[in-house]
Amino acid sequence: MSGRGGRIPAGRAGRLRLRRSLATALRGADLLERKLRLLLDRERVARRAAQEAGAVWRQRLAEADTWLVRGVLLGGESALAQAVPADRARVDVAWDALMGVRHPAAVSWTDPVRSSAEPTPPNTALAHAETAYRAAVRAAAEHAAHQAAADLLAAEADRTRQRVRALRRHWIPRLRGELAAVELALEEAEHEEAVRRRWAASRSGR
Template identity: 60%
Template sequence: MSARSRQPPGRAGRLRLRRRLDAAQRGADLLERKLRLLLDRLRALEDTARAAEERWRALTAEAEEWLLKGVVIAGEGAVAEAAPAATGTLDVRWASLMGVRHPDGSHWTPPARDPGEARARTTALVHAEAAYRDAVGAGAEYAVARTAAALLTEEATRTRQRVRALRRHWIPRLTAELAAADQALEQAEHEESVRRRWAAAETPHRR
């Protein structure tokens, strides 16, 4: 059964079509506004992700270089001895944009050393530890931005599809049905007017 056949006849059907068309147009406008906000946020996230990735890769490369120097100087055993006993913590903040929940930042707390713990034997291992600490923070920032971008990209894709369906299919269909309803109503009113004129013209002859 088509949408047109479900409409009541006459002015009631035309009014219902008008309301449905208005609702579809408002919906498309709101979805396009949502899409613009999502795309603006996505561009910012992509910039953040690129910068964080570059910093993460640079810090990781620096840490690996210092680690290699430390191993050459003090041996692999020195690396195990210099590792802190505690573990760091990573807290991720979450936010919502246009109904899409996504990570919105992170806070990396490196492991703290106890006063009695062994320290790195060489300057190279000290530098390696510092670079790895910073690399973890940069990696977390990169992961947050990438994950948020992926979630918002999915929602932007769905929103774009809904806008396309409204603009290319649903709104044109309702517009055509409303035009047909207007034409049918105009035709019915014209025919009614003609019948009334005929009835008025025939009334004197019947007397």
């Protein structure tokens, strides 16, 4: 049987090295499986939050579109141009890390501010549309952040799962096989040594 270097480590020192390597591999597999569970749990939370934010986003967007149509019908496209503030909204994303995976954790939203010199929406429908669109964009930002977090966590979970599979299916069985072979060789060597000693003792007795 071949080890990483092509030959099985011989003797008691080789057996000790294999036992240590096997213990390290088993401990590593356990830690990786714990990491995998944590990643999958956080991914599920992020997926659920993304679905909820996505539903809110679609609902708010439909409401905003409805109000926009009403507002344009009442005041025309010129009224729509007057209703848009010059200021821009701001979205800030707070980041977190889980088991070395950096991902979006929260979104803070700052509404655009209309200056006192700017005209307000010329009719109630456009005012409602503005409020609904702001809510829709806020929900869209939250949806995007949760979706990105879920995707990043899922990618790391896949990598961790592959590492666990490599340890459990390949590396650990190979170490166990090599250790069993070394222990068998040591047992046979010790048996042969005992036979030689008994033979030598019987000859010297005669």
